[in-house]
Amino acid sequence: MLRFFMVAFFVGASAEVLYDGPCPEVRPMENFSFKTYQGLWYEIARFPNVGEEGARGKCTTASYTVDGDKGKVRNTQVIDGVKSYIDGDLSLVEPGKLMLTYTFGGKSKNSYLIVLDTDYKNYAIAYSCKNLEDTNKHQVFSWIKSRSQTLEGAAKETVDAYLRNSKFIESAKYIKNDHSEDACKATVTRAITEFYRNY
Template sequence: MKAFQVLFVLFLTAAAADGQSFHPGKCPQPSVQEDFSVTRYMGTWYEIEKLPAIFERGKCNQATYSLLADGTVKVHNSELLPNGKIHSIEGVAKVKNSSQPAILSVSFFKGLPDGPYWVLATDYQSYSLVYSCSDVFGLFHVDYAWILARTRVLTEDVISQLHNELASAGVNLNRLTVSNQTGCDQTTGMK
């Protein structure tokens, strides 16, 4: 048991240093987009704001979604790293329960658990608010949130509206960071 406690403390310390959002207790269960249409959601979304994520290291972050023949969604995430190289990763998302299509699970690596992808709000044409939360050992949870847009900028009034939705879902807005979407269109492969 002592070894588990030491490992647990080391894990939390490392995660905190990387800016992850760890919280005691289980994940909250925020409301998701009603009557969500996976088909209307397809296309490219640009990251406007986010909770810190250890797996994001660059700027110009964007995600492109395309519907596959089997009804799942191809996910292509890309970012421009500080060394000028483009880092991208592909995965597959699927609706977990057809009665709640705004709750998806995403897999990037075989053999690892899927990550939750909950669309809390979207108008499909300009903004999307995404939340992800995973329980760890039933003791704490780690969460992620993204404000996405169809363009590399989003109006302050829409951002404020989405902040209100995140706050009502129990997300600490002080942890949000603004994503860097400058100098992206001149980079090959980031359009």
């Protein structure tokens, strides 16, 4: 059985990017269009996280289908020739803030994703944060996404500029994804069918 590590997308219960204090107040981008955001996104880079097995998850994608302020999401990744995927429900909590809900065995888990910036056609920068219970720390997750398997030219320059000016994202924390033919080669496809642990 494949287990689902969950905070947002494939995010796990413990993360490698930790900071002192509670989650900062982070606002989504203005004038966000949920409908235009739908479709297939390739993960170009991410903060390392348990759900994507640190740096091991390759060829990672997220596909959104939107109907009004609701929708569906499918996340996929490849590890050691096995392509795993998880399907979930999607809802727009507020412009630029999405709630993802995954249900197994009658139990549901929610996670929240903030879209910091996107031009819808080329790039997107996403963010998630979770306060750690019984500690004075928080976990941070972030993803750089593209409509294609690479991010180049003006779109890359825009992302780089955003990150340089960001007060809450350390760009050095990102690890690059691999969308090469070898990395995406999978001989087995499996659905993730249970949560990794109870919260």
